Amino acid sequence: MAKSNKKKLSTDERSIALSAVRRLKNAAPKQSTPKPQQARATAPKFADLPGFKEIGLQKAAAELLNIDNPFFRAHEGRAGATTQIDGQTYLNFSSYDYLGLNGHPKVQAAAKAAVDHYGISASASRVVAGERVIHTELEERIAHLHGVDSSIAFVSGHATNVSTIGQLMQPDDLIVHDSYIHNSIVTGAKLSGAVRQSFQHNDFDALESILELRAHKHQRTLIVVEGVYSMDGDYPDLPRLIEIKKKFGAWLMVDEAHSIGVLGKTGRGIAEHFQVDARDVDIWMGTFSKTLAGCGGYIAGCHNLIEYLKFTASGFVFSVGIAPPIAAAVCQAIRTMRDEPSRVEAAQENGRYFLQQAQAAGLDTGVSQGCAVVPMMIGDSLKATVLSDRLLKRGLNVLPIIHPAVPEKSARLRFFITSEHTKDQIDLAIKLIKEELRSYENEPVSLQQLMSA
Known part of the structure; x- marks a missing residue:
């Protein structure tokens, strides 16, 4: 049976940890920021940032309880x-x-072959000099996996949502999302400046009520849900969501980070699970770091959506292209999921x-x-x-x-x-x-x- 290497605290060490916990819990509130006319003698401290005290308290408590981080x-x-x-x-x-594809021999071989052929990095933004043939193959396979026209690959799953929502939505638009939605969706919504409101988890009557009240006041409305919720392991009623989005003329975005490979008879996600037409969802999002044994994220949908993002989404235009070995590994992972x-x-x-x-x-x-x-x-x-x-x-x-x-x-x-x-x-x-x-x-x-x- 595995054993921890952490030593038990001595009496002196325990006393020090106790003092640290008491000091952090009882710390006086920080002084308010200086008035505009006051000169700042020193730069602000990083330790004064919101949440820093809480980090210290957690570390001190862990030491006190003899718990490994x-x-x-x-x-x-x-x-x-x-x-x-x-x-x-x-x-x-x-x-x-x-699906255990991260260590699959064929996936590893594909990545190694790509290193030999392309090197390791794309070395530039794809818009200028970072485009590689393997990127085209990757995006074609992603589009086919979802049953839509096209797709675009980003170097980060989190940045995929931030860049896409931040670019598509404007300050006079409305974003309505499930209350259990991932941080990247919320961050993207904040970046866009759009009006944002959440509805209680998987409560689509509440979603309809919000849209009845607010959708007509905005030029564009985006509904965002997850295919499988990453903290809770459940999924939404996609057919109902499609009905609602059509009723209110909204866009529907589904984050499939945790549902590709998990839902559907062949692992193609929540659309396959419910046997609905994938084109009834406007924006499919997913990541390469879960089932697909890579790193990064993607958006899949109609040609116009993908064309727009390829020339405007800052997380794509101003970022290096996805590493060719990663792209090759993901391509093989998709093939292996189909073949096995x-x-x-x-x-x-x-x-x-x-x-x-x-x-x-x-x-x-x-x-x-x-x-x-x-x-x-x-x-x-x-x-x-x-x-x-x-x-x-x-x-x-x-x-x-x-x-x-x-x-x-x-x-x-x-x-x-x-x-x-x-x-x-x-x-x-x-x-x-x-x-x-x-x-x-x-x-x-x-x-x-x-x-x-």
């Missing part, structure tokens, strides 16, 4: 159903590699099995539908962090998701289920979670109690 854990090789950390093997549920349908079947079966076993064990899986992502709802951020640490000590790597990534009291352990996991591994994970939850509930950890000790 669960974030930035360095894996020593490919992270699949198992992984190596600090020379030890762990059962791993913290990888997006849903058993991988999609295994991922879907494992997701259902994990969800069923977790629920049978009395664990709270939130609204998950077993689509690759299954959260264990914990509620308290400290509790989630402690449980993650204890599970790591027992050989199970799963990360806590805490505020501000999720709302307060919605902290969770987030499990990614892949085609590579076995039922024995899933059963073991459920067993360990139950045991550690029971142990914690018998002896809860309270930072306040430790501080008053």
Whole structure:
């Protein structure tokens, strides 16, 4: 069984950690910014930025509780159903590699061949000198995967949403999105300057009410949802959304970062799952870093949309083109997903099995539908962090998701289920979670109690 290398705090070290926690919790509010007529003697401090104090408090609390930082854990090789950390093997549920294609021999061979042929970097923006033949092949395969006219590839999934929404929408437009939407959508909406409003998760009556009230006041309206929600593992009613967007003359954008390879009989996403015409969705977004074993993102849709973005989206025009080895690897990953349908079947079966076993064990899986992502709802951020640490000590790597990534009291352990996991591994994970939850509930950890000790 894996063991932690972290040493227990000495009495002096514990005292120092306690002092740090008390100091940070009781820190006086920062002075207001100087009045315009006052000269600034020194530059502002980065430590005064919003959220910096909270980071320090979390670090000090972790030291006090003798907890390893669960974030930035360095894996020593490919992270699949198992992984190596600090020379030890762990059962791993913290990888997006849903179909196990990241280590597939054909995908690796495609990337190596592209290095030999193209080198490593595109070396320039594609608009000027960075265009390569492999980019055309990649975008054609993405368009075919979605069943639409064309696509455009960006070097970052997050930047794909930021650049696309920031470019398409204007200050007099309206963006309405699910309340569980990814940060990149919100950031893009803020960049655009458009009016933004969220609706309660998967509540399409609420969406209609918003559109009834506001859509007619704006030149353009964009509705944004995810194909599979990355924190919760459920998906929206796409046919209903298409009806609503047609009723109000809105654009519909679906972020398929976590649904390609996961939904649909052959892994082609939520349109295949519901058997709807993909052209009824105006904007398809996806990433290469999950199922498709690469890095970056894309937009797929009609010719006019893609042509517009290729000449105006700042994250594309002013950014280096996607690295040719990545493009080649993604192309091969798409081919392999088509040629080896058993991988999609295994991922879907494992997701259902994990969800069923977790629920049978009395664990709270939130609204998950077993689509690759299954959260264990914990509620308290400290509790989630402690449980993650204890599970790591027992050989199970799963990360806590805490505020501000999720709302307060919605902290969770987030499990990614892949085609590579076995039922024995899933059963073991459920067993360990139950045991550690029971142990914690018998002896809860309270930072306040430790501080008053």
